[in-house]
Amino acid sequence: MSIASDAVAAAPLAMPASAIKMRGRKVSVYYGEKQALFDVDLDIASNQVTSLIGPSGCGKSTFLRCLNRMNDTIPICRVTGEIKLDDLNVYESGIDVVELRARVGMVFQKPNPFPKTIYENVAYGPRIHGMSRSRGELDELVNSSLRRAGLWEEVKDRLAQPGTGLSGGQQQRLCIARAIATSPEVLLMDEPCSALDPIATAIIEELIDELRENFTIVIVTHSMQQAARVSQKTAFFHLGKLIEEGSTESIFTNPQNKKTQDYITGRIG
Amino acid sequence: MTATSVAAPIGATRAGSASIQRRRNAADLRLRLYGIAAISAAIGLLGILLVTLIVGGYPAFVQTHIRVDFPVSADYVDPADPAGGNWRNVVRDGVAALLPAVDAPADVRRMTQILTPNTQFFVRDAVLADPGVIGGTLTMDIPAADIFDQLNKGVIRRDTPAENRRVSDQQIGWFDALVARGRVATPFNWGLFFNADSRFPEIAGLSGAIVGTVYALLVCFLISFPTGIAAAVYLEEFAPKNRWTDIIEVNINNLAAVPSIVFGLLGLAVFIQTFGLPRSSPLVGGMVLALMALPTIIIVTRNALKAVPPSIREAAHGMGASPQQVVMHHVLPLSLPGIMTGTIIAFAHVLGETAPLLLIGMNAFITSPPGGVLEASTALPTQIYIWADSPERGFVARTSAGILVLLGVLLVMNSVAIFLRQRFERRW
Numbered sequence: 001m002s003i004a005s006d007a008v009a010a011a012p013l014a015m016p017a018s019a020i021k022m023r024g025r026k027v028s029v030y031y032g033e034k035q036a037l038f039d040v041d042l043d044i045a046s047n048q049v050t051s052l053i054g055p056s057g058c059g060k061s062t063f064l065r066c067l068n069r070m071n072d073t074i075p076i077c078r079v080t081g082e083i084k085l086d087d088l089n090v091y092e093s094g095i096d097v098v099e100l101r102a103r104v105g106m107v108f109q110k111p112n113p114f115p116k117t118i119y120e121n122v123a124y125g126p127r128i129h130g131m132s133r134s135r136g137e138l139d140e141l142v143n144s145s146l147r148r149a150g151l152w153e154e155v156k157d158r159l160a161q162p163g164t165g166l167s168g169g170q171q172q173r174l175c176i177a178r179a180i181a182t183s184p185e186v187l188l189m190d191e192p193c194s195a196l197d198p199i200a201t202a203i204i205e206e207l208i209d210e211l212r213e214n215f216t217i218v219i220v221t222h223s224m225q226q227a228a229r230v231s232q233k234t235a236f237f238h239l240g241k242l243i244e245e246g247s248t249e250s251i252f253t254n255p256q257n258k259k260t261q262d263y264i265t266g267r268i269g
Numbered sequence: 270m271t272a273t274s275v276a277a278p279i280g281a282t283r284a285g286s287a288s289i290q291r292r293r294n295a296a297d298l299r300l301r302l303y304g305i306a307a308i309s310a311a312i313g314l315l316g317i318l319l320v321t322l323i324v325g326g327y328p329a330f331v332q333t334h335i336r337v338d339f340p341v342s343a344d345y346v347d348p349a350d351p352a353g354g355n356w357r358n359v360v361r362d363g364v365a366a367l368l369p370a371v372d373a374p375a376d377v378r379r380m381t382q383i384l385t386p387n388t389q390f391f392v393r394d395a396v397l398a399d400p401g402v403i404g405g406t407l408t409m410d411i412p413a414a415d416i417f418d419q420l421n422k423g424v425i426r427r428d429t430p431a432e433n434r435r436v437s438d439q440q441i442g443w444f445d446a447l448v449a450r451g452r453v454a455t456p457f458n459w460g461l462f463f464n465a466d467s468r469f470p471e472i473a474g475l476s477g478a479i480v481g482t483v484y485a486l487l488v489c490f491l492i493s494f495p496t497g498i499a500a501a502v503y504l505e506e507f508a509p510k511n512r513w514t515d516i517i518e519v520n521i522n523n524l525a526a527v528p529s530i531v532f533g534l535l536g537l538a539v540f541i542q543t544f545g546l547p548r549s550s551p552l553v554g555g556m557v558l559a560l561m562a563l564p565t566i567i568i569v570t571r572n573a574l575k576a577v578p579p580s581i582r583e584a585a586h587g588m589g590a591s592p593q594q595v596v597m598h599h600v601l602p603l604s605l606p607g608i609m610t611g612t613i614i615a616f617a618h619v620l621g622e623t624a625p626l627l628l629i630g631m632n633a634f635i636t637s638p639p640g641g642v643l644e645a646s647t648a649l650p651t652q653i654y655i656w657a658d659s660p661e662r663g664f665v666a667r668t669s670a671g672i673l674v675l676l677g678v679l680l681v682m683n684s685v686a687i688f689l690r691q692r693f694e695r696r697w
Contacts, residue, residue: 073586075509101589108587112580114599124598125588178588 021046021186021216022067022104027081029062029071036062039081040242042235044186049208049217051227051248054237055268060220063237064188066090067218068104069097085186102129105184109191111171113163113178118155121163121174122146125182141181148214149177150207169200173207180215187211189219193226205230224264228252236260238268322676326669332458332471333421334410335384335447339363339392341407348403351396356389363392368446380443385412385471410454412471415663417444421455424662461670465637466652470663473656475671480638481551481631481646486616488555488642489562494612496559497566498601504567505574506596525564532560533628541629549630549645557629558619565618569611573604606693613686617679623650649675 022044029037037059044050044067052060062071069090071077083090090100102125113121122142125131132138142159146152151173155166163174172192179187189208193201208217208230221227227234228248235245236259244251244260255261262268340362346354364381365372371380381388388411395409396402412418416436419425421444431438447453464474500521508514536557540546546553577600585595626632632651639646647655653671656664 068587070583070587073582098589098591101587106587108580108583110580112578112584114581114584115603124590128588128590128594128598175584178584182589 019046020044021086022218023082023084024063024066025082025084027063027066027079027083029059029066030078030080031074032076036240037066038240040237042242042245044216044218045233046216047212047214048233049212049219049231050233050235051231052218052220052235052237053222053224053227053263054243055263056222057239058237059240060235060237061190062240064190064218064220067186067188068101068106069095070101070106072097098129102182103184104186104188105179105182106188107172107175107179107190107192110195111168111175113166113171113174115162115164117160118146118163118166118174119159122177122181125178129182131182145177145181146174148180148211149173150203150210151177167200169196169203172196172200172204176204176207176211180211184215186216186218189217191220191222194222201226224252236263238263322669322673326666326671326673328422328424329461329663329666329670330458331422331455332460333413333418334454334456335413336408336410336452336454337363337384337388338366339407339409340366341392341396341403341405343404346396346403348400351400351403352393354393354396356393359392360384360389367450367452368443370446371443376439379437379440382414383417383440383444383447385414385469387467387469387472410456412460413453415470415661418471419662420444421453424666461667462674466634466647466655467636468634470659470661470667473664473667475649475652475674477635477638478647478649478652478671481554481635482620482648484551484639484642484646485554485558485626485631485648486620488552489558489619490612490616492556492559493562493566493615497563497612498570498608500563501567501570501574502596502601505571506600507592521564521567525568528624529561529622530624530628532557533625535560536625536629547643547645549633549635550643551631551639551646551648552642553629554626554631554646554648555642557625558622561622561625562612562615562619565615566608566612569615570604570608573607573611574600576607577603606689610686610690613682613689617682617686620679620682621650621675623654626651627654649678 020043024040024042024044027037027040027042028035040059040063042063052064054060065071066079066083067085067090071079079091081091085100085103088100089095105125114124116124119142122145123138126138126141132141143152146155151170154170155174163171166174172195176187176192192208193204196204205226208219211217219227219231231248233245234248234251236243236251236255236257238259244255244257246256251260252264255264259268339359341359342362345356345358360381361377364384365377368380371377385391391409391411392407395407413421416425417440420427420436420441425434425436427441444453460472460474462474462479463476464472465477467473504514504518536553540553540556541548546556581599581603582595585599590598626648631646631648632655633645633647634655635645635647649671653668653675656668656671
């Protein structure tokens with residue numbers, strides 16, 4: 001019995017290296033003097049949904065924001081350790097952050113479309129990265145991004161209207177369309193449904209499952225049910241430390257660590 | 270109200286609570302009355318100011334004109350050289366023809382005083398513009414000299430003893446005869462806006478001051494707007510938060526409170542004495558005003574930038590926009606309405622600044638609008654200052670009229686600012 005459970009826990013680590021999209025090694029993050037993340041080792045599997053769970057302030061969002069260096073915008077934030085995207089060392093000096101963020105897109109907690117038209121929202125990324133040579137190409141890119149985000153049918157007649165006029169769920173899907181318009185390899189989602197109603201949440205979750213085919217997705221969520229529904233891999237953070245990671249099924253049905261068990265059964269959080 | 274009525278029965282069980290409640294209500298009422306009294310006083314004072322200005326300034330918006338037919342005789346004006354004509358004689362003949370009863374040369378000379386002393390130049394300019402009139406008759410509406418203008422407007426009273434007024438009974442008789450003949454009209458005084466300054470109030474206008482103010486504000490805008498925005502964007506979006514930026518911030522806030530005359534002294538010492546820029550010019554005026562507008566623009570721009578929610582910056586950063594793109598594509602366009610509003614208010618403030626302009630000599634007596642930013646000029650507030658200092662009766666009304674024009678411009682600028690704020694203000 002114990003041998004079998006060990007095998008389950010060890011399985012993700014034994015995955016072939018080619019299937020690992022991003023790799024974090026001894027990642028520590030400091031906000032000024034305060035350390036927020038302690039030596040986290042975590043691999044993100046390619047074309048899978050990895051969910052990061054844990055109580056508030058556990059460092060899951062901090063880790064997520066390390067993956068595309070969004071923490072750079074906070075002046076007092078300092079990151080040590082190593083994060084690799086394929087063979088690219090993300091925190092190496094001389095890395096073009098702009099290029100990195102085109103490869104690692106992000107969707108935020110609160111839907112934050114630009115106060116521009118729906119079209120301009122989606123076209124913004126391709127524009128600044130010079131991804132389309134003609135208006136026709138750009139139109140095509142906007143069209144396909146909105147389709148993949150499942151928003152096309154709802155907005156195809158009002159592309160020239162402001163994105164801020166959409167409902168919350170539509171706005172979040174617009175943000176997803178905006179993020180995938182630059183064809184990123186990895187999509188980071190920071191509690192993408194926490195500001196949405198249950199129906200909009202269900203639509204987004206379905207969408208995440210579809211997007212997995214083309215993107216590697218990392219999602220931070222407060223909802224364990226959501227993690228169980230959408231992700232294949234789950235990592236549990238507590239007080240800045242990675243407590244346990246593994247396949248979602250094993251984490252939720254057979255957690256190895258006492259803290260993980262306490263969290264998923266609702267005793268801490 | 271509801272709270273009081275609910276609380277009353279509970280409080281009523283306590284001894285003396287009724288009197289406490291009465292006192293509390295009385296205190297509330299007093300506070301409200303103090304507020305109403307203060308607002309009434311403020312509105313009343315403003316009303317008195319406006320009424321005084323309008324009553325005092327109204328006469329300057331109309332101007333007494335006298336229609337004169339000038340016989341432009343070829344004897345006085347050589348068609349080959351019209352500029353060298355004897356315009357004094359042309360005016361004299363025109364005046365002599367007004368009233369047939371007046372023909373003694375001394376009387377004609379005294380009657381000529383009814384017209385503005387610049388009449389001969391008006392006639393000359395009209396003939397130069399249309400030389401075909403030589404040999405014929407030129408009909409013109411000539412502004413009446415100040416004292417007759419004031420007489421016509423009732424400012425100079427006819428029942429004043431003759432020795433105490435500067436206009437004789439004989440001249441009043443002539444003037445009345447002209448009125449009886451329909452020669453006198455009092456139309457709207459466009460000259461107030463289209464004439465430059467003059468020693469003679471009847472032909473003095475604000476055009477030089479308006480053009481000077483426009484030039485000065487243009488220079489001020491070109492300097493302070495880009496500089497202010499650049500400084501604010503750097504401080505708000507890029508500068509590290511440390512002791513140096515704190516010191517800079519405190520100093521910018523202090524700069525906004527420096528008395529304006531100090532900026533005038535600075536302009537005099539630095540721009541005129543050290544750099545040798547021309548005195549009295551709108552260029553120097555605009556530069557001094559830019560120094561005054563700069564702190565305000567920096568402060569309002571920083572506030573407008575702060576009002577853009579961080580989620581927009583995050584979204585742009587997350588899309589891979591560089592810091593420059595985040596600012597230029599998103600933050601700055603979104604804060605522009607706020608920046609514009611603040612800038613207009615800053616400009617409305619410097620528009621009325623007088624002290625710094627006095628120090629750099631923009632209170633000169635200039636009889637033509639400046640042709641460029643380097644030419645000597647006045648500005649609206651300094652023109653008002655000059656007129657307020659002039660002894661002629663006509664300048665009393667013109668001072669009030671000038672203030673009304675200045676207030677009108679301020680009102681328009683503030684309305685535009687309010688409109689922009691209402692129209693483009695974004696709630697997040």
